[in-house]
Amino acid sequence: xxxxxxxxxxxxxxxxxxxxxxxxxxxxxxxxxxxxxxxxxxxxxxxxxxxxxxxxxxxxxxxxxxxxxxxxxxxxxxxxxxxxxxxxxxxxxxxxxxxxxxxxxxxxxxxxxxxxxxxx
Amino acid sequence: xxxxxxxxxxxxxxxxxxxxxxxxxxxxxxxxxxxxxxxxxxxxxxxxxxxxxxxxxxxxxxxxxxxxxxxxxxxxxxxxxxxxxxxxxxxxxxxxxxxxxxxxxxxxxxxxxxxxxxxxxxxxxxxxxxxxxxxxxxxxxxxxxxxxxxxxxxxxxxxxxxxxxxxxxxxxxxxxxxxxxxxxxxxxxxxxxxxxxxxxxxxxxxxxxxxxxxxxxxxxxxxxxxxxxxxxxxxxxxxxxxxxxxxxxxxxxxxxxxxxxxxxxxxxxxxxxxxxxxxxxxxxxxxxxxxxxxxxxxxxxxxxxxxxxxxxxxxxxxxxxxxxxxxxxxxxxxxxxxxxxxxxxxxxxxxxxxxxxxxxxxxxxxxxxxxxxxxxxxxxxxxxxxxxxxxxxxxxxxxxxxxxxxxxxxxxxxxxxxxxxxxxxxxxxxxxxxxxxxxxxxxxxxxxxxxxxxxxxxxxxxxxxxxxxxxxxxxxxxxxxxxxxxxxxxxxxxxxxxxxxxxxxxxxxxxxxxxxxxxxxxxxxxxxxxxxxxxxxxxxxxxxxxxxxxxxxxxxxxxxxxxxxxxxxxxxxxxxxxxxxxxxxxxxxxxxxxxxxxxxxxxxxxxxxxxxxxxxxxxxxxxxxxxxxxxxxxxxxxxxxxxxxxxxxxxxxxxxxxxxxxxxxxxxxxxxxxxxxxxxxxxxxxxxxxxxxxxxxxxxxxxxxxxxxxxxxxxxxxxxxxxxxxxxxxxxxxxxxxxxxxxxxxxxxxxxxxxxxxxx
Numbered sequence: 001x002x003x004x005x006x007x008x009x010x011x012x013x014x015x016x017x018x019x020x021x022x023x024x025x026x027x028x029x030x031x032x033x034x035x036x037x038x039x040x041x042x043x044x045x046x047x048x049x050x051x052x053x054x055x056x057x058x059x060x061x062x063x064x065x066x067x068x069x070x071x072x073x074x075x076x077x078x079x080x081x082x083x084x085x086x087x088x089x090x091x092x093x094x095x096x097x098x099x100x101x102x103x104x105x106x107x108x109x110x111x112x113x114x115x116x117x118x119x120x
Numbered sequence: 121x122x123x124x125x126x127x128x129x130x131x132x133x134x135x136x137x138x139x140x141x142x143x144x145x146x147x148x149x150x151x152x153x154x155x156x157x158x159x160x161x162x163x164x165x166x167x168x169x170x171x172x173x174x175x176x177x178x179x180x181x182x183x184x185x186x187x188x189x190x191x192x193x194x195x196x197x198x199x200x201x202x203x204x205x206x207x208x209x210x211x212x213x214x215x216x217x218x219x220x221x222x223x224x225x226x227x228x229x230x231x232x233x234x235x236x237x238x239x240x241x242x243x244x245x246x247x248x249x250x251x252x253x254x255x256x257x258x259x260x261x262x263x264x265x266x267x268x269x270x271x272x273x274x275x276x277x278x279x280x281x282x283x284x285x286x287x288x289x290x291x292x293x294x295x296x297x298x299x300x301x302x303x304x305x306x307x308x309x310x311x312x313x314x315x316x317x318x319x320x321x322x323x324x325x326x327x328x329x330x331x332x333x334x335x336x337x338x339x340x341x342x343x344x345x346x347x348x349x350x351x352x353x354x355x356x357x358x359x360x361x362x363x364x365x366x367x368x369x370x371x372x373x374x375x376x377x378x379x380x381x382x383x384x385x386x387x388x389x390x391x392x393x394x395x396x397x398x399x400x401x402x403x404x405x406x407x408x409x410x411x412x413x414x415x416x417x418x419x420x421x422x423x424x425x426x427x428x429x430x431x432x433x434x435x436x437x438x439x440x441x442x443x444x445x446x447x448x449x450x451x452x453x454x455x456x457x458x459x460x461x462x463x464x465x466x467x468x469x470x471x472x473x474x475x476x477x478x479x480x481x482x483x484x485x486x487x488x489x490x491x492x493x494x495x496x497x498x499x500x501x502x503x504x505x506x507x508x509x510x511x512x513x514x515x516x517x518x519x520x521x522x523x524x525x526x527x528x529x530x531x532x533x534x535x536x537x538x539x540x541x542x543x544x545x546x547x548x549x550x551x552x553x554x555x556x557x558x559x560x561x562x563x564x565x566x567x568x569x570x571x572x573x574x575x576x577x578x579x580x581x582x583x584x585x586x587x588x589x590x591x592x593x594x595x596x597x598x599x600x601x602x603x604x605x606x607x608x609x610x611x612x613x614x615x616x617x618x619x620x621x622x623x624x625x626x627x628x629x630x631x632x633x634x635x636x637x638x639x640x641x642x643x644x645x646x647x648x649x650x651x652x653x654x655x656x657x658x659x660x661x662x663x664x665x666x667x668x669x670x671x672x673x674x675x676x677x678x679x680x681x682x683x684x685x686x687x688x689x690x691x692x693x694x695x696x697x698x699x700x701x702x703x704x705x706x707x708x709x710x711x712x713x714x715x716x717x718x719x720x721x722x723x724x725x726x727x728x729x730x731x732x733x734x735x736x737x738x739x740x741x742x743x744x745x746x747x748x749x750x751x752x753x754x755x756x757x758x759x760x761x762x763x764x765x766x767x768x769x770x771x772x773x774x775x776x777x778x779x780x781x782x783x784x785x786x787x788x789x790x791x792x793x794x795x796x797x798x799x800x801x802x803x804x805x806x807x808x809x810x811x812x813x814x815x816x817x818x819x820x821x822x823x824x825x826x827x828x829x830x831x832x833x834x835x836x837x838x839x840x841x842x843x844x845x846x847x848x849x850x851x852x853x854x855x856x857x858x859x860x861x862x863x864x865x866x867x868x869x870x871x872x873x874x875x876x877x878x879x880x
Binding site: 058061085 | 693695696697740741743761762763764765782783784785788789792812824
């Protein structure tokens, strides 16, 4: 199953719509996509994983590393996931502590907007 | 789309022909206009000629009147003639020529000698304007026209001379009312039709109408102001191109010519419609001819376009078919012209393309294979068959250089599938042996050559053969050879194709070898980490199963005897594959052992372990579940670093529980902390720990094995020994996913032995 990544912008926030399977072979594209939209300081990104059926450990690694990098520059990545298996993976691995995971895009937007404004 | 194209090509051909027709049409229009002008000229010339005829008739009439006057004058002046006789003569002349209203004989001074009809009293006409002209020497002179009782009249004076001396003058008054009867050359008979047809008109020096042949009630001054008439009165000829008669509402064409003797003008006019009727008819005929020609041209353009476009459309369909991937598509263009050539070239191209793509596919298959991790004995035989087909050869094989002996070995099946046993060739002997020894491609194109180079091949029915070396970095790994059983010379492109094939096979072989080596190393590392498959501790039996995937992953488990009554159990999954994952596994495994050895609580062990692993610059994730089991104390303490919750099936219960607890993966956050959970255990309790290689194993439909499935399996095991449970799980997963697993699979089952717990 191939991976599709679409990029939208809503105000200050970039939304990546990801669908397909995230595994060893497709993850580099997610990494590329995330790096592409988080070049400046204070990047705010919502990664919508609603259309993702499977996430493996390399994908977790890429998401976590990007979150660490983005946070160093005052930014934030918030995930949207509804698939129980995916939600569970973030919960089991404890990565939901690093990668806030919410159920809807609206919640994600609300959450990301409560962050202090980026220091230019 | 198709339709548009059809119109396109025909339309274009038609457009080209139309473009070519544009100058023809322009030329035609110019010619047409020129010809129309010519026709108009003819009409106008005929009008002028008719007018001249009228003028000439008037002159004839005047001349005959002059002649009559001269004859009469000469008769009475040549000898003494009594006045009464003159009057009688004149009366008789008038009787025979009714145009003469009156006739008078005047002496040279202008005095009337005799006149008919007689006028009362002597008349002195010496002031009459015509006298001056006669006296000046003119043979005759006409006065201005005069209307008497509405009838036009003309005074005509003729000088009678004897020996150039003026002896008398005859002055006649002519009645012009019936002048129209004296115009035999007029273009039309005198009749009254209100002027809708050709008409002849004579106007006097003032432009006033004297004679109008058709005698419509036309204004006598109607023609006075026409430019052509003024020109004629001035002595030149003129063309009337558009005289509008408001009375009849008819437009006329015509001509005016001078009548010089009188200073009058003769006019012929013809309604434009009738004048242009015949030129128009001629023009219409020509127009119809031109349009017919254009129509025929267009029809021919269409026919020609269709004729040209049909093969082009066939070619387009052919090209589309090729575009869809139907290589080798042939088009039927049965023609002898360039389009036929194009069709032939297309067919050849299509066929070559098909052949070329076949070769490319054979090569691509090797490239793909080189990247895959399939075993060589599965990978290469089909490739041999493919390259044999691509080269249209009859057989072939891949020989390998045996490292120990240097001999060449053709493993069973590596000739494309027919040979059941491996064959062997000494280095330097046979075609393959020579290629391996020389490191160069070799082509043998005839049976005589084969007889000396490779009698074995000849014995297999080969007629011609070629071999190319499998080389990686200058080292010859083996030889690819193909042979043909029909007369055939392997040409340079075929040798190149086989060489390219060989290069890729060599790469695949090298890759596979390297991969195999790496796998072996990783597996060795991994195996050293694993405890024995079955461990018996005081009060505890532990059975572990570890199945490495094709690319070895980073699973490990550990059984750590802590003190006389406690044991540490751990299961972990390091992200990534191959040697790096195996190396990290080893590191995590030994760190765990070191931190755990003094029996500190699981949470403390994980916190320390995490701190150390997080310090690694490019650390990977490690999920780890660590439990301390105290069978005698009846307690289980555990903490998890992002690992899948193990299953606990309590003795005598039907439904197992998952040991869920929070804790982030090791290596993510250096200051993460973990919590230890404690619970009682008792004899017969079964703890099953596993990695995601178990629960995420997929069947051919892509469905995961799943935790619930595993839980049911554990529940159904009810009371079986840990080894049995572990084996059941492993075989259930194996039959779930058919063949090949993407990830390491590890499962550890531990059971508290009865009698281990303290007596109450």
